[in-house]
Amino acid sequence: AQKVTQAQTEISVVEKEDVTLDCVYETRDTTYYLFWYKQPPSGELVFLIRRNSFDEQNEISGRYSWNFQKSTSSFNFTITASQVVDSAVYFCALSGPFSGGYNKLIFGAGTRLAVHP
Amino acid sequence: DTAVSQTPKYLVTQMGNDKSIKCEQNLGHDTMYWYKQDSKKFLKIMFSYNNKELIINETVPNRFSPKSPDKAHLNLHINSLELGDSAVYFCASRQLGVSNTEAFFGQGTRLTVV
Numbered sequence: 568a569q570k571v572t573q574a575q576t577e578i579s580v581v582e583k584e585d586v587t588l589d590c591v592y593e594t595r596d597t598t599y600y601l602f603w604y605k606q607p608p609s610g611e612l613v614f615l616i617r618r619n620s621f622d623e624q625n626e627i628s629g630r631y632s633w634n635f636q637k638s639t640s641s642f643n644f645t646i647t648a649s650q651v652v653d654s655a656v657y658f659c660a661l662s663g664p665f666s667g668g669y670n671k672l673i674f675g676a677g678t679r680l681a682v683h684p
Numbered sequence: 685d686t687a688v689s690q691t692p693k694y695l696v697t698q699m700g701n702d703k704s705i706k707c708e709q710n711l712g713h714d715t716m717y718w719y720k721q722d723s724k725k726f727l728k729i730m731f732s733y734n735n736k737e738l739i740i741n742e743t744v745p746n747r748f749s750p751k752s753p754d755k756a757h758l759n760l761h762i763n764s765l766e767l768g769d770s771a772v773y774f775c776a777s778r779q780l781g782v783s784n785t786e787a788f789f790g791q792g793t794r795l796t797v798v
Contacts, residue, residue: 600784606725612774612789656725665780669739670715672778672787674727 573675590659598664607655690790707775716758721772
């Protein structure tokens with residue numbers, strides 16, 4: 568069975584602090600995909616990044632970076648120099664390989680990040 | 685142009701009523717989903733359609749009936765609404781294949797049953 572665990576329910580930081588959101592996943596598939604989504608207070612779900620299981624390269628996009636480690640089944644997300652606009656709920660998600668159209672996107676419970684001025 | 689659009693954005697209705705939510709995607713994707721987000725923000729898959737065919741039905745009460753008239757549309761009809769149906773419902777689309785893409789979500793429909 569597939570599962571995504573985001574153990575941090577809520578994180579509160581002060582602006583300019585760095586913050587890491589943890590994501591641990593479980594799957595028996597050898598090919599799988601990992602995602603991060605952001606849900607700001609306005610409610611929409613915004614795609615941030617996708618990672619394939621065969622690509623363990625870390626990625627940096629501006630103040631955002633992602634650390635994918637298959638050995639620990641983790642896909643952590645770091646925001647450097649956080650800003651108030653980063654306040655949102657962040658979701659980690661997992662899906663398996665294409666299987667005749669049967670493909671779920673399984674979400675973790677989300678981590679609520681509050682960045683205070 | 686909005687990639688995935690849902691209507692309505694807000695829906696307030698009384699218990700026992702029947703209501704529908706519509707979803708359309710202009711991304712040419714072959715797969716569409718309905719997700720339910722509860723008050724604790726947990727996102728749970730309800731249904732998935734691939735090329736208009738129902739593929740996933742996740743132990744959802746049969747008061748919920750999805751319909752996909754074509755690959756670009758996925759509607760959700762709910763009969764005999766109950767208080768517990770109050771939630772935000774998200775439609776999403778995705779292209780599955782050798783390399784599965786990310787899912788693009790609609791803006792959500794906040795359903796309140798009173």
